Amino acid sequence: MIDHALGASRYGSSDDPGAARRRRLAVGLLLAGLVLALAGLAAGSDGWSWPQLHGADSALIFGEIRAPRTLGAWLVGALLGLAGAVAQGLFRNPLADPYLLGSAAGASLAVALVLAVGSLGGVIPVMAAASGLARLGLVGAAFVGAFAGVALTLALARGAQQTPRLLLAGVVVGVVLSALGDLVATVAPESLRGKQVFMLGTTGFLGWANVGVLGVGLLLTLPVAWRLARVLDALTLGEDSARSLGLALARWRLLLVAVLALATGIAVSQAGLVAFVGLAAPHLVRRCAPAPNGYTLIASAAAGGTLLLAADVLARSLIAPQELPVGIVTAVLGGGYLLWLLRQRRLG
Amino acid sequence: MNSSAPSTCALRAEGVQVALGGPPVLRGVSLALHPGWTAIVGPNGGGKSTLLRVLAGLLAPQSGRIMLEGRPLTEHGARERGQRIAWLAQHEGSDACGELTVRDVVQLGRLPHLGLFAAPGPQDDAAVDAAMAATECSDWQCRRLYELSGGERQRVLLARALAVSAAVLLLDEPTTHLDPPHQVAVVRLMQRLAAAGTTVVSVLHDLPLALQADRLVVLDQGKVCAEGSPHATEVQASLVQVFGGALSIEQVGGRWTAVPCL
Numbered sequence: 001m002i003d004h005a006l007g008a009s010r011y012g013s014s015d016d017p018g019a020a021r022r023r024r025l026a027v028g029l030l031l032a033g034l035v036l037a038l039a040g041l042a043a044g045s046d047g048w049s050w051p052q053l054h055g056a057d058s059a060l061i062f063g064e065i066r067a068p069r070t071l072g073a074w075l076v077g078a079l080l081g082l083a084g085a086v087a088q089g090l091f092r093n094p095l096a097d098p099y100l101l102g103s104a105a106g107a108s109l110a111v112a113l114v115l116a117v118g119s120l121g122g123v124i125p126v127m128a129a130a131s132g133l134a135r136l137g138l139v140g141a142a143f144v145g146a147f148a149g150v151a152l153t154l155a156l157a158r159g160a161q162q163t164p165r166l167l168l169a170g171v172v173v174g175v176v177l178s179a180l181g182d183l184v185a186t187v188a189p190e191s192l193r194g195k196q197v198f199m200l201g202t203t204g205f206l207g208w209a210n211v212g213v214l215g216v217g218l219l220l221t222l223p224v225a226w227r228l229a230r231v232l233d234a235l236t237l238g239e240d241s242a243r244s245l246g247l248a249l250a251r252w253r254l255l256l257v258a259v260l261a262l263a264t265g266i267a268v269s270q271a272g273l274v275a276f277v278g279l280a281a282p283h284l285v286r287r288c289a290p291a292p293n294g295y296t297l298i299a300s301a302a303a304g305g306t307l308l309l310a311a312d313v314l315a316r317s318l319i320a321p322q323e324l325p326v327g328i329v330t331a332v333l334g335g336g337y338l339l340w341l342l343r344q345r346r347l348g
Numbered sequence: 349m350n351s352s353a354p355s356t357c358a359l360r361a362e363g364v365q366v367a368l369g370g371p372p373v374l375r376g377v378s379l380a381l382h383p384g385w386t387a388i389v390g391p392n393g394g395g396k397s398t399l400l401r402v403l404a405g406l407l408a409p410q411s412g413r414i415m416l417e418g419r420p421l422t423e424h425g426a427r428e429r430g431q432r433i434a435w436l437a438q439h440e441g442s443d444a445c446g447e448l449t450v451r452d453v454v455q456l457g458r459l460p461h462l463g464l465f466a467a468p469g470p471q472d473d474a475a476v477d478a479a480m481a482a483t484e485c486s487d488w489q490c491r492r493l494y495e496l497s498g499g500e501r502q503r504v505l506l507a508r509a510l511a512v513s514a515a516v517l518l519l520d521e522p523t524t525h526l527d528p529p530h531q532v533a534v535v536r537l538m539q540r541l542a543a544a545g546t547t548v549v550s551v552l553h554d555l556p557l558a559l560q561a562d563r564l565v566v567l568d569q570g571k572v573c574a575e576g577s578p579h580a581t582e583v584q585a586s587l588v589q590v591f592g593g594a595l596s597i598e599q600v601g602g603r604w605t606a607v608p609c610l
Contacts, residue, residue, distance in 0.1 A: 017490060018449070230464050234456055236448055237508070240406045241440050245512075246430020246460035290447050290492060 021289040022299075029302040033074065036309040040070030043316045064207070072206030072270065073312040073326070074305035075214035077277050079221070079267040081304015084278030085285070085297045086225055086260045089232035090253065091163055094286075098264040098278035101166070101257065102173035106149020107268045109181040110141040111198045115191030116184045139210075139269045142198070146265035149173055154257065159250065163239070166257075201274035201327030203312045210270045217266035221259045222301060228256055229294035274327050276334025277304050277311075283341070307333070358382045359433070359516050359547060363412035364402055366395075366570075373398045375570040376412065381516075381549055385542035387561035387578075388551045390590055395570040396551040397438055400518050403549065404435040416516070430460030434512035438520040438551075440505045450496075450504050451489035454480055457511025479510035482537055484530075498525035506534065510541075517541065519550040523557060535560055555587070555595065555606035566590055578604055 041062065083098035091100070099105075114137050156169035185192050206214075231252045234242035243249050267274070281304035285296055311329040318324055359381040366374040373395045381403075388396050401407040403414060405421045414421040416432060424432070434457070448456075457479065458472040468476075480486040483503040493501055502525045509517060522538075523531045535557050538548045542562060552558040559578045566574040566586045574586030584597040587606070595606045 227464060230456075230459060233448060233452065234459060237440050237453070237456065237505075238437055240401065241435070241437050243406055243426070244404055244430060244433070244435040244437075245456060246427035247464075248426045252464075286447060292448055292452050296447060 018290060022291050022295055025285065025289040025299060026302075029299065029306055032306045033302065033309065036306060036313060037070050037074070039313045040073065040309055040316075041066050043313050043320075068208045068211045069203055069206045069312070070309065072211045072214055073203040074309045075211060075218055076203065076206075076267045076271040076274060077281070077308025078218055078301040078305035079214065079263040080274060080278040080308070081281030082218070082222060082225060082297060082301040083260050083263040083267070084280075084304065085282040085293070085300035086232075086256055086263070087278070088282050089235065089293050089296070090256050090260070091167060092235060094283065095279070097276075098260060098267075099174075099273070101170040101260065102149030102153040102177060103146035103261060103264045103268060104149070104273050105174040105177035105181065106152070107142040107146040107265070108195065108199060108273065109177045109184070110145025110148070111138055112181040112184040112191060112195050114138055114141040115194040116188035118191070138194075138198070142272075143265050143269035146268050147261055149177055150257065150261040150265075152177075154254075159254065197325070198272040199327070200325035201272040201330070203271055203308070203315075203326050204323065206270065214266060214270055217263060218301070221263045222298070224255070225259045225263075225297050226294055228252055228259075229292065229297055231256065232293035232297075272327065274308065275331040276337075277308050277330055280334045280337050281307055283337070358417070359403055359549075360415040361399070361403060361412065362415065364399070364409045364414070365411040366398055366402060366407065366409050368398070373570050374402065374409070377567075377570070377572055378412075379565060379572060379575070381547050383542065383545045383547050384562040385538050385548040385550070386563040386565060387558035388549065388565045388567055389553075389555060389558045389587065390567035390573075394568045394590075396567050397520050399567065400435070400520050400549065400551055404433055404518050405429050406435070427460055427463065431512070432514055433516045433518060434509045434514035435518045436505060436509040436520055436522060438524070440508075447492075449490050449492060450485060451476065451480070453493060453504055454485075454489075454507045454511050457508045457513075460512060460514075475513050476511050479507040482510055483507040484533070499527060499530060502526055503530065514546075516547045517549070519548070521551055521553060523552065523554055531557060559597070559604045559606060 043066075080098055084096070087096040087098055087100055088094055090096070118137075153166065153169045153173045156172065157166040181195070185195055231242070231247060231249070234245050234247055237245075239249065264278075282296060282300040284307075285291075285299040285303050289295070289299065291299075308326070308330065311326050311333060315324040315326040315329045318329075361377050361379040361381075364374050364377045365372060377395075377399060379399075388399065390396055398407065402409055405414065405424075408422075416424055416429070421429065454476050455468065455472070458468055458475060462468060462472065477486070480489060483506050485500065485503045485507055488496065488500070488504075493504065496504065502522070506519070506522055509519065517538075519538075523534050526534060531554065538550060539560070542548045550558075550561075552561075558564060561578060563576060564574075564578040564583050564587070565572060566583065568590040573590055574580075574583045576583045578584070584604075588595060588597060593609065595608050597604055598607050599605075
């Protein structure tokens with residue numbers, strides 16, 4: 001699988017000089033991921049410190065807080081990077097992002113509803129909205145909401161056969177569900193604070209249970225997406241040309257949309273709406289090492305994980321002991337990256 | 349590379365009617381396509397590209413049907429259809445972002461044989477090499493599509509269609525963007541493939557090239573106005589008529605050619 005992804009197999013050009021760039025990027029992402037993981041373990045509310053491996057407090061900080069948070073941040077980023085690469089390949093649009101098909105708006109509406117019901121009924125104290133059972137309810141709601149948003153988009157577009165119809169339906173669902181979410185927040189203003197945390201994205205609540213869910217999500221989606229990489233390759237020729245090559249495009253596109261929805265839904269449910277990672281990771285990969293989609297999908301997942309891990313370390317350490325919402329850091333980094341792209345004058 | 353194509357293979361359109369949300373684009377087109385080179389010509393908007401898409405099974409006709417090897421095209425599975433019919437679009441790959449090298453693009457022609465999962469074997473590599481050699485693009489196999497000129501890109505995409513090794517080759521304006529030597533090379537290639545038993549159908553705007561085909565189909569306003577040998581008087585008369593007398597068909601150096609009436 002890796003040989004294939006690195007372009008060493010016969011599918012892909014073995015003597016392509018780009019193969020060296022692909023290998024360099026793979027090694028770079030691996031090394032950056034390891035270094036950032038160590039930084040993630042060392043970054044704490046009292047600055048940079050390497051926890052002692054003995055003592056109950058250290059074990060708690062190291063094993064139950066920093067380790068799952070670091071691994072969780074990488075996994076959330078990997079899922080978003082993968083989803084972004086799938087979206088950009090599927091829609092042949094370098095500005096497509098994982099939230100395009102209504103998953104973000106669906107998830108935020110669901111979260112707003114749960115928070116509003118909780119705050120109106122006095123069940124969920126707003127300030128503690130992200131703990132214990134309430135947290136579990138929010139995670140479930142975000143996941144269901146993200147999937148419902150994509151399902152609604154698919155229903156409006158009558159399947160995934162026509163790209164413009166699908167994108168338009170995604171925009172409609174996004175706008176309408178966002179408006180409904182705002183309406184809910186207006187009716188129950190106490191839910192606003194909790195909703196804001198969700199909208200900005202956060203890696204602060206990731207524990208081992210979340211890491212498990214995220215890991216299973218990546219294990220489910222990455223191999224399926226990788227197996228469908230040739231569909232994305234064929235789509236570069238145009239939809240009719242891809243169909244003329246004997247691809248049952250309607251079926252494979254639906255499966256790719258399902259992968260996109262699952263990866264995004266799981267990431268969003270665990271960490272809220274983290275901005276720009278899904279857009280920027282595949283971009284970075286394509287610019288550093290243009291390659292067939294088999295490589296791009298895997299490298300985008302690795303790049304997404306690395307990016308979010310870097311953002312998480314920055315969010316924790318920039319104004320320590322206080323923490324920035326990680327979504328703000330990714331938005332600033334992502335915005336800067338897009339500006340840089342603008343100066344390069346060529347998108348995609 | 350298509351020497352294994354069965355000589356009995358033929359594509360047939362029977363009373364094909366197509367409307368794309370407006371007036372009919374094809375009005376009851378019936379056409380039998382046998383091994384050999386058939387050129388489809390006619391004025392802009394006459395339905396040539398639409399006919400090619402219907403023949404490739406990419407567009408379902410409102411009425412009528414397409415028969416492949418004596419069976420309705422719709423009864424052939426998608427992959428089976430992809431193996432038997434190769435189609436080159438008019439503006440194929442125009443939004444290619446550059447992630448694929450030239451060889452990757454040509455290798456996509458093997459998808460109908462490989463499916464999504466199988467790794468390419470020696471037979472696939474040989475087909476890709478032969479297709480690239482046929483259109484003289486072997487030297488750029490590691491370059492990206494966006495680095496190439498329009499003509500170079502067209503040769504790569506033509507190689508992609510050839511790499512399918514299909515019995516039926518549907519080419520929509522295969523000589524677009526090509527300089528005269530490469531236009532001639534493509535014509536010779538189509539003649540070679542036709543002689544080897546492939547059913548080559550090409551839409552062409554370049555009438556002097558089209559007149560070198562084995563058969564000519566004159567299409568105007570969604571109807572077949574004439575079909576037959578390019579040497580036939582009634583076919584040439586129809587050609588002059590559909591272009592409003594803007595050209596004449598003359599013999600130069602023993603070959604028929606179209607000359608604009610300036």
